[in-house]
Structure formats: C-alpha cells, structure tokens
Amino acid sequence: MNELKQIGVVDKAFNNAWTTIVQGQSQKEIPTIFASQKMRLYFIEIYKQLYAKSGGDKNFMRHWFNSLNSAFNCIPLDACRTEAGLLTIKHYFESNR
16 A cells, blocks of 8 residues: 555656746647656756755746756756656766766
8 A cells, every 4th residue: 555655656746847947839739758657756866956056046947848958958858758868967966066
C-alpha cells in the first residue's frame, strides 16, 4: 500500500513541475520517457534546481526551459524528450551547484 501512495506523490510532484515550466501545447504532450518513475524523479530534480537558481521566479523558469540554450545547443524541453537529453540537463545542474 505504501508503494502506491509514493507513486501518487511522485506523479503529483511531476505534474506540478511539468505544468509550471512547460508552455503551450507541449504542456499537454508529456513525452513517453516520463512513463518511468525514475525519469519523473529526474525531472523533479531538474525542476528543484531550476527553482533554486531562479529564486522561484516562474516566468524565468518557463523562459529558461522553453528557449534555445547554448549550453545544450537546443531547447531544454526538447532535450527532455530523450533519456540522454534529460540526463544532460540533470548533470548540468548538478555540476553548477
């Protein structure tokens, strides 16, 4: 029973993070890699790091996540459509702590 409760918490945290920083039609199109709880947890970690770096400024967070980023040579949202891209962004934040 505890496992189901934990999955619900992860799903809720992921959905809150996703809807906060993803804009437009993409908000409704959650990439298939997020069927994995592990990938959802990675995304939540990215969200937490971006929140900390921005001081909680949601407009900045949306702009950063939905705009071309020279560090990745792509839009972070697009990078998050693959496991490799998601991990690249996760490692970027970990290395810039």
